[in-house]
Amino acid sequence: MSQQAVKVGLIGLGTVGQGVIRVLQKNAEEIARRVGRPVQVTHASARDLGRPRDTDLAGITLVADALSLAREADIDVLVEVVGGQTVAKDAILAALARGKPVVTANKALLAENGNGIFAAAAEAGVPVAFEASVAGGIPIIKAIREGLAGNRIDSLAGIINGTCNYILSQMTVKGQSFADALADAQKLGYAEADPTFDVEGVDAAHKLSILASIAFGMPLSFPAVACEGITKVTAQDIQIAQTLGYRIKLLGIAKRSAAGVELRVHPTLIPDDQLLAKVDGVLNSVLVQGNAVGQVGFYGRGAGGDATASAVVADLVDVARGLGAEAHRHVPALAFQPAAVQALNLLPISAIESCYYLRLRVADEPGVLKGLTGILAEHDISIEAILQKEPRGDDDATVALITDRVAEQRFDAALAAIQALPFVREGAARIRVEHFKD
Numbered sequence: 001m002s003q004q005a006v007k008v009g010l011i012g013l014g015t016v017g018q019g020v021i022r023v024l025q026k027n028a029e030e031i032a033r034r035v036g037r038p039v040q041v042t043h044a045s046a047r048d049l050g051r052p053r054d055t056d057l058a059g060i061t062l063v064a065d066a067l068s069l070a071r072e073a074d075i076d077v078l079v080e081v082v083g084g085q086t087v088a089k090d091a092i093l094a095a096l097a098r099g100k101p102v103v104t105a106n107k108a109l110l111a112e113n114g115n116g117i118f119a120a121a122a123e124a125g126v127p128v129a130f131e132a133s134v135a136g137g138i139p140i141i142k143a144i145r146e147g148l149a150g151n152r153i154d155s156l157a158g159i160i161n162g163t164c165n166y167i168l169s170q171m172t173v174k175g176q177s178f179a180d181a182l183a184d185a186q187k188l189g190y191a192e193a194d195p196t197f198d199v200e201g202v203d204a205a206h207k208l209s210i211l212a213s214i215a216f217g218m219p220l221s222f223p224a225v226a227c228e229g230i231t232k233v234t235a236q237d238i239q240i241a242q243t244l245g246y247r248i249k250l251l252g253i254a255k256r257s258a259a260g261v262e263l264r265v266h267p268t269l270i271p272d273d274q275l276l277a278k279v280d281g282v283l284n285s286v287l288v289q290g291n292a293v294g295q296v297g298f299y300g301r302g303a304g305g306d307a308t309a310s311a312v313v314a315d316l317v318d319v320a321r322g323l324g325a326e327a328h329r330h331v332p333a334l335a336f337q338p339a340a341v342q343a344l345n346l347l348p349i350s351a352i353e354s355c356y357y358l359r360l361r362v363a364d365e366p367g368v369l370k371g372l373t374g375i376l377a378e379h380d381i382s383i384e385a386i387l388q389k390e391p392r393g394d395d396d397a398t399v400a401l402i403t404d405r406v407a408e409q410r411f412d413a414a415l416a417a418i419q420a421l422p423f424v425r426e427g428a429a430r431i432r433v434e435h436f437k438d
């Protein structure tokens with residue numbers, strides 16, 4: 001067994017980059033036993049090389065810029081944990097062009113540019129590994145691509161943004177404000193460089209497009225993901241949902257049926273006795289429905305330096321074991337052979353069916369419930385639960401209800417008619433409701 005180390009070039013020495021160095025150092029012996037030889041970061045590049053860091057950089061050659069590292073350094077594999085589009089993409093393509101495999105945690109880059117990057121990797125005959133890009137430390141990519149390869153996957157759904165789950169959990173359990181919970185998530189290293197990607201659902205949409213591709217064998221289709229974040233979820237809705245027996249979570253959902261594929265990210269009420277409702281803090285969880293295995297669930301830390309590094313290092317182990325192997329021996333990037341990846345019919349959100357939570361501010365006067373239920377009945381929408389709260393201080397009351405399943409278009413038509421009622425005030429909240437099999 002050759003003892004020459006596998007030489008890793010690392011670009012980005014932030015939360016994840018430093019985690020990768022720590023995990024490779026901490027578990028060096030176990031990793032060498034798994035690979036057959038040591039795996040070491042030999043070159044690294046950061047925007048500010050002089051910045052003091054807690055991580056031990058002894059023995060690592062610091063290179064002034066990321067592109068030089070990718071192009072010129074004597075490395076066997078490039079790890080990209082810079083984030084963003086420009087430098088990350090140029091460095092990855094430069095490494096691939098030189099026949100170097102790549103490991104990346106960059107879901108934004110893959111969601112936007114993955115089809116081109118995977119084509120370049122196929123051309124170069126080397127892998128691009130991306131386990132850390134979805135659900136942090138949970139080995140969800142490997143599980144879907146390899147562990148569930150015997151199934152036709154019909155759907156998947158899950159909590160795939162740690163920052164949003166942390167914020168919603170803190171608001172629900174500790175009564176913390178949205179702004180304070182977000183600031184904590186940033187301090188803990190969970191949030192993206194631009195946290196609007198997290199709270200507006202964009203990061204979850206990036207991840208969902210990656211999961212859908214490897215589950216259904218379709219090209220990355222990020223622009224087709226219907227995306228709503230958590231910025232409009234209020235403490236009042238969280239509290240009413242709890243009273244009705246639900247928790248609010250940001251979910252990513254991908255489903256395929258004869259009609260086509262639905263891809264959506266949005267806040268969702270989930271019955272509080274179901275698995276996903278109990279996943280709190282930075283934890284992520286993904287449920288996958290396969291036609292042979294049934295439902296499989298995955299659960300673990302979705303963000304943070306060491307948890308994400310766990311996935312990056314697992315990819316490094318895979319890549320290191322396969323160095324020099326013929327290209328056809330690599331697991332295909334999108335789980336299906338490139339020629340078998342097929343564009344599928346993507347459904348607009350208006351065609352999608354779900355149950356709805358609706359919360360309204362209404363005048364405290366007789367006939368309100370009759371007016372509301374009348375309009376829902378006219379649109380053939382049944383009500384599962386309804387709750388009325390007397391006014392406190394001002395003249396308005398609150399009505400909240402949960403509907404049966406209905407197509408979005410029909411629900412929106414009913415909502416427009418409800419909002420036109422003279423006793424309904426501005427500021428309705430409407431959140432989708434999903435029930436999962438445990």
Ligand SMILES: NC(=O)c1ccc[n+]([C@@H]2O[C@H](COP(=O)([O-])OP(=O)(O)OC[C@H]3O[C@@H](n4cnc5c(N)ncnc54)[C@H](O)[C@@H]3O)[C@@H](O)[C@H]2O)c1
Pocket residue numbers: 011012013014015016017045046047048065066081082083084087105106107108132133136189190191192193302303304305308
């Ligand atoms: N933090 C997490 O929990 C987490 C989890 C999964 C995936 N990711 C992904 O991992 C990547 C890195 O995230 P992070 O949280 O470590 O971010 P970060 O901001 O902590 O680190 C990024 C580092 O890259 C450096 N950098 C920026 N431009 C550079 C350049 N041109 N050359 C060299 N270095 C440069 C920055 O100075 C920073 O230190 C992102 O793609 C992110 O989406 C993060």
Ligand SMILES: N[C@@H](CCO)C(=O)O
Pocket residue numbers: 133134135136160161162163164190191192198203302303304
């Ligand atoms: N910002 C991301 C990092 C992990 O991908 C999250 O909060 O889930």
Ligand code: NA
Pocket residue numbers: 131132133134135136137138139140141311
């Ligand atoms: Na993962």
